[in-house]
Amino acid sequence: MELEAGRLPYFENNLHDLLNYAETLIKADELEKAEWLLFKGMPGYYRDHPPEQVIALRKKLFGFLMNATDYANAPDDIRLVCKEQGVYGVTNLLRGQLIKTSIDEQNAKGVIPHLFEMGPGEYWLPIGLMELGCKFTYQVSYLSQKAYDRAHEYFKGILVDKPPVGSYQIFAACEIIEHLRSELEIVHCALKNGVDANEVHVSTPMYTYAQGGLNWDSESNRGLGGHLRTYTPGEFMNVVSGMFQGYNWALYLGAVQSLVGKRG
Numbered sequence: 454m455e456l457e458a459g460r461l462p463y464f465e466n467n468l469h470d471l472l473n474y475a476e477t478l479i480k481a482d483e484l485e486k487a488e489w490l491l492f493k494g495m496p497g498y499y500r501d502h503p504p505e506q507v508i509a510l511r512k513k514l515f516g517f518l519m520n521a522t523d524y525a526n527a528p529d530d531i532r533l534v535c536k537e538q539g540v541y542g543v544t545n546l547l548r549g550q551l552i553k554t555s556i557d558e559q560n561a562k563g564v565i566p567h568l569f570e571m572g573p574g575e576y577w578l579p580i581g582l583m584e585l586g587c588k589f590t591y592q593v594s595y596l597s598q599k600a601y602d603r604a605h606e607y608f609k610g611i612l613v614d615k616p617p618v619g620s621y622q623i624f625a626a627c628e629i630i631e632h633l634r635s636e637l638e639i640v641h642c643a644l645k646n647g648v649d650a651n652e653v654h655v656s657t658p659m660y661t662y663a664q665g666g667l668n669w670d671s672e673s674n675r676g677l678g679g680h681l682r683t684y685t686p687g688e689f690m691n692v693v694s695g696m697f698q699g700y701n702w703a704l705y706l707g708a709v710q711s712l713v714g715k716r717g
């Protein structure tokens with residue numbers, strides 16, 4: 454039969470190998486690769502005639518994946534914002550330490566820099582910086598209106614809607630690149646908001662974060678799959694330096710790796 458052309462008994466007999474590998478990718482924060490495997494990575498016949506087991510795993514994967522609506526309404530984004538959380542983040546997390554160092558350097562020169570933050574969750578960064586005495590203006594691009602409204606009272610005194618003229622500008626996209634369908638959304642965000650950054654700070658987990666989503670398919674984790682891909686240090690450097698050209702980059706390694714680019 455013509456319909457049978459392209460069928461591969463050896464593929465069907467070993468379909469469990471593909472399914473197991475797809476689940477391994479999902480658990481390891483490689484959702485993008487798992488998606489590709491289940492839709493485009495099978496031999497030709499099965500891209501047109503996917504096995505029922507593949508269709509079932511696709512449905513589970515998409516039930517796990519977060520979308521923009523999930524981010525805007527995520528319970529994790531409306532946790533009570535507190536000053537203690539902010540101070541802890543700035544003093545103990547590498548990305549917070551690096552941004553504070555940059556602001557401190559400018560303050561020591563008598564300069565009040567402008568900090569633009571893309572996609573914060575609990576706004577610990579501006580709150581912690583303020584509590585620690587840093588002087589800066591703040592601009593933000595966010596998804597969760599609830600989180601913004603809850604945090605706004607803490608930083609409304611430094612909030613501006615565009616970079617002050619002639620300001621030293623710091624653009625921060627912390628722990629967001631791994632969530633984005635297109636990495637270029639980071640550049641888009643900066644340019645759309647009029648940011649001409651003197652410094653760029655980007656961070657992401659190094660490899661799989663905290664053993665990944667081992668219980669990804671539980672009902673309690675439905676709609677919470679946010680990490681689309683992982684980055685090796687080399688991949689991270691290549692992607693970010695390719696998006697923001699004309700900067701001198703320093704890579705800081707840890708469970709969460711950070712890149713700091715300063716305009717050359």
